[in-house]
Amino acid sequence: MMFKIPRFLTKKSVLVIILFVVVITILYAMQSADLKVSSLIMISLDAMIPLGLVAIGEVVNERAGTTNVGLEGIMLLSSFAAVLGAEIMGNWAMGIIAGIVTGASIGLIHGFISIYAKGDQIISGMGINLFAAGFVAYGIWTIWTPGAHMLSTGLGMPRISTPWGGLSWFIPITIVLALVIHFIFYKTRWGVWLRAAGESPGAVDASGINVFRLRLLACIFGAILAALAGAFMSLDWVHMTTNSLPAGRGFIALACVVFSGLRPISALGAAIIFGFFGGLSTWMMAVPQVVAVIPPGVDNFVKMIPYIVTIIAVAVVVSRRRFPKSVGRPYRREEI
């Protein structure tokens, strides 16, 4: 490299500076325009949940040595299954269970393909995404009407009431999950096995633990969290099901995983940051003072924000991260 980067510009500090500038600009703009800061925060918290859940699940999955790029498809399938389950049983809790069952079964299929049959994990994941897009559109078409289906009123999940509006129960669940996974990772025997399965599956196998089963369980766990994220989106957040509901969130969550360096609490942090920009984009389109300023058509640039931020953030941070040695590689026992 010809030029030298100044010392104080470490990647972390650059990010902090960027964030600081953005937050100050926003607060300044809000103060001068009499806008509700609280609604931005509430939207951002909602936008954080799906990213956080999917990212934490994928952290567990990748630590154990399997990747899953089909999380977007799992979110989509479970968001559909959740609405279907809730409407059939007349109860949101059954909807969530339907979503979890769907996610777990897709996780089982993906786990079987990538762990036991030693297939290509990325192709399998993309196949799940393609299948999900077709399946959900087909299901909505044949069960309700083509296009989108609104959840029947009264079937949405209850929320924690706060002075600024309803807060989802999934927020405490996501935070607790991150802490619990952190504890399991670094304080229990299971965590050691799990992390070792991604680094050196042969060693784990030699110590008498079934690597295949461990990886399969991690894969199903990751899929269940993605399914929870999908169920959250359709039952608690937007109250509808379409075949484009996740809109790339499954992949933004993969970026969170990269960003976190496979640490559950960092993954939650990344989800909060990326969720903020997702929320910012949604919020800007909903505030009349902002909409009035934006010329028609330019709103599309506002909608790009989360994707642009993701690509930049990953580009800045990724080269620092170290990943488990055997991630993405199926484990084969040495043939005797």
Add this chain to the structure above:
Amino acid sequence: MSSLGERFSVLAKPVTRSLFAIIIGLVIGALFLVIRGYDPLAGFYHLFKGAFFTEIGLASTLGYATTLLLVGITFGLGMRAGLFNIGAEGQLMIGAMAAVFASTFSLPPGLNLLVGIIFSMLAGALWALPVAILKVKKGVHEVVSTIMLNWIAFYLCLYLVLGPLSSPGISSTSIRIPSSSRFPLLFGTLSSAIFIAILFAIIVYFIMWHTRLGCKIRAVGFDQESARYMGINPGRAMMIGFILGGLAAGLAGGALIMGVPPNYAVATNLTNIIGYGFAGIAVALIGRNHPLGMIFSAIFFGGLWSGKRNMQIFTGVPVEIVDIVIGIIVICAALPELLDIIKKRIKRGTG
């Protein structure tokens, strides 16, 4: 020299594997039809009849195949270089927009078409460039960066189609391509763009299997570390893989807008330029990531795309069943040894 028989047996294995994946896809698709009370045989009969056994249908099948072949090359070439390039979707959109933009130059007829082709290819490559740089310089996995760029391309095109490139008269499309920059039609709705696509496939085949550059790219895809020890620069090979792929996807977008009647324009909700990129994954996998194999698989998937309307009209089966079938085919293609595993199980069971 290998004899004809040997050559045939080398070909037979991948062909049976691809056919196996297609059959599983169709069978599971049929299952979903039965669950919702449709008749799968009638559905698939009208699907394939509409796709291959009517003149209009065949023209539209080959028209879809043109685009699908090019986006298939994007993905398949990436796979050969060890990349998972799923950016064809966004690169195709940008290529289509570039073709619309280039058509406004009002140059003489033949030249205008040529400029349109060049613009769309360069635009596709330009959209692939950030992915390549991020991968080579920063190690960003291409799955994340391509999906993000696909979404950015989607919103950018929405802006362009409503703003700078909107049609003054019609509110539902962009500027229409003037007749000076359209591909000449062969029969029905099929344009001569299909020759360009096949020519592109042959050129890619030649580069990949008959030049030193292609050999290097394939070596990197086969085993990056070994290639590095052989003195090959993997970064450079991957860059070329992404950029060739971008050229193909951009050309796909250009061919789609300049070669498909009656629109010759991008719809304002972009419905006529989305979905191709991901179908290209299936085209490449069933064509075994080989440009010449992809010609056949593109015609097959083009048939699925073109026959689905016919199926819906005659049997009421929603067109989305085709996406389910494509998804299942891709999942099956993730298991190259699926057929062998089943064979082994059967042998163990009987013996």
